[in-house]
Amino acid sequence: MSARAETLLWLAQRVSAMVLAVVVAVPIGTIIYAVQGGLSAQEIIGRVQGNTGWLAFYGVFVAAVAVHGPIGLRTILREMTPVPARLIDVAAAAFAVLLAWTGWQAAYGLYGFGGA
Amino acid sequence: MADMASMLDVSVWRGADEGRFVSYPVPRRENQTVLDVVTYVQRRLDATLAYRFSCRVGMCGSCAMTVNGVARWTCRTHVGRVARDGRLRIAPLRNMPVIKDLSVDMAEFFAKAARAKGAFRPTADRTADFAVIAPDSPRRRRADAAIECIGCGVCYASCDVVTWNPDYLGPAALNRAWTLVNDERDGGNRERLAAVAGDAGCHACHSHQSCMERCPKHLNPTESIAGLKRATVLAALTGKL
Ligand code: HEM
Ligand code: SF4
Ligand code: SF4
Numbered sequence A: 001m002s003a004r005a006e007t008l009l010w011l012a013q014r015v016s017a018m019v020l021a022v023v024v025a026v027p028i029g030t031i032i033y034a035v036q037g038g039l040s041a042q043e044i045i046g047r048v049q050g051n052t053g054w055l056a057f058y059g060v061f062v063a064a065v066a067v068h069g070p071i072g073l074r075t076i077l078r079e080m081t082p083v084p085a086r087l088i089d090v091a092a093a094a095f096a097v098l099l100a101w102t103g104w105q106a107a108y109g110l111y112g113f114g115g116a
Numbered sequence B: 001m002a003d004m005a006s007m008l009d010v011s012v013w014r015g016a017d018e019g020r021f022v023s024y025p026v027p028r029r030e031n032q033t034v035l036d037v038v039t040y041v042q043r044r045l046d047a048t049l050a051y052r053f054s055c056r057v058g059m060c061g062s063c064a065m066t067v068n069g070v071a072r073w074t075c076r077t078h079v080g081r082v083a084r085d086g087r088l089r090i091a092p093l094r095n096m097p098v099i100k101d102l103s104v105d106m107a108e109f110f111a112k113a114a115r116a117k118g119a120f121r122p123t124a125d126r127t128a129d130f131a132v133i134a135p136d137s138p139r140r141r142r143a144d145a146a147i148e149c150i151g152c153g154v155c156y157a158s159c160d161v162v163t164w165n166p167d168y169l170g171p172a173a174l175n176r177a178w179t180l181v182n183d184e185r186d187g188g189n190r191e192r193l194a195a196v197a198g199d200a201g202c203h204a205c206h207s208h209q210s211c212m213e214r215c216p217k218h219l220n221p222t223e224s225i226a227g228l229k230r231a232t233v234l235a236a237l238t239g240k241l
């Protein structure tokens, strides 16, 4: 890959890490707040179902993970394994698609749970 | 003269990449450096021992070895600071092929400085007047902070990323490139930033800071590399990479 592409991948991983730092903290805070007085599946579904703000939030979360994780995995595989660089690029891209697809599907599934 | 109670047990690597440690008894002296110890072995005990030094005062960068597991400049490393129970284990530097005993082949290490465009690219000829650069300007200060490298290879031998990725330019070459990125008289930055970007360059660095921790000149290659990461990102975003 070109110096420019490598540099932009590096940047994408830092920017997605900054996003992750924020979006990881929010659910943890919410969990700590929400478990006071117990927690049930009904309660969670009641909160997220049909909540567009919640869907947008997890949409961003999944996007950040799908960018951040595969770039990091690519770095590790290149450094630690003799697998050819081209193959690693393809595997990382496929992993990104898998993360985005399953992540968004899960978020959309909860959003529309029971109804739709 | 030293008695047996004040003897050092020194094991020294003998051979090339394949080899073994050989034990030598060396009298302990006051204000003794590790280089003094190695020199004693070579002059008094086994003249076939190969090692390198020149200035003996921390200027030339030729005497670096691995001492009790840590890369150090041996001419300025006192035995008292590094010996454990009177024992020293002296090996060649890591991450470079061993030629013989304590001498390593530094050709690739220096070639990487050239690959990182570590040579000055003048923008004026000798008929031009002196370049006037304010000593306290930000770029001059950044160049100053990284300029005192003696090319000893201690940082390079201490960097795990060099071990994992032999193409990685390494802390010394990248630190050198950073001094030139900040040199207002230099005109080679476009090529230089392209040369130091990517997975054999600054973006491979994980900021472990082993290089900074070990550099005998107390330089901070990690910080220089972070500067290159920022400079290359800026260049990429403005279409100059
Ligand atoms: C608080 C959120 C996070 C932050 C601030 C963060 C930050 C970072 C940074 C700065 C790096 C680069 C390290 C280097 O190049 O030396 C990195 C690497 C990496 N991250 Fe994250 N990360 C976060 C969450 C995650 C998550 C959720 C995953 C899993 C999907 C992940 C997977 C990885 C992987 C596999 C690497 C590659 C290791 C490496 O390059 O050294 N990170 N992360
Ligand atoms: S900070 Fe970078 S260059 Fe220095 S030892 Fe760590 S990985 Fe190597
Ligand atoms: S940066 Fe420090 S450790 Fe590395 S070669 Fe230069 S002087 Fe030696």
Ligand code: FES
Residues within 6 Å of the ligand: B053, B054, B055, B056, B057, B058, B059, B060, B061, B062, B063, B064, B073, B074, B075, B076
């Ligand atoms: S002999 Fe010159 S730096 Fe040690």
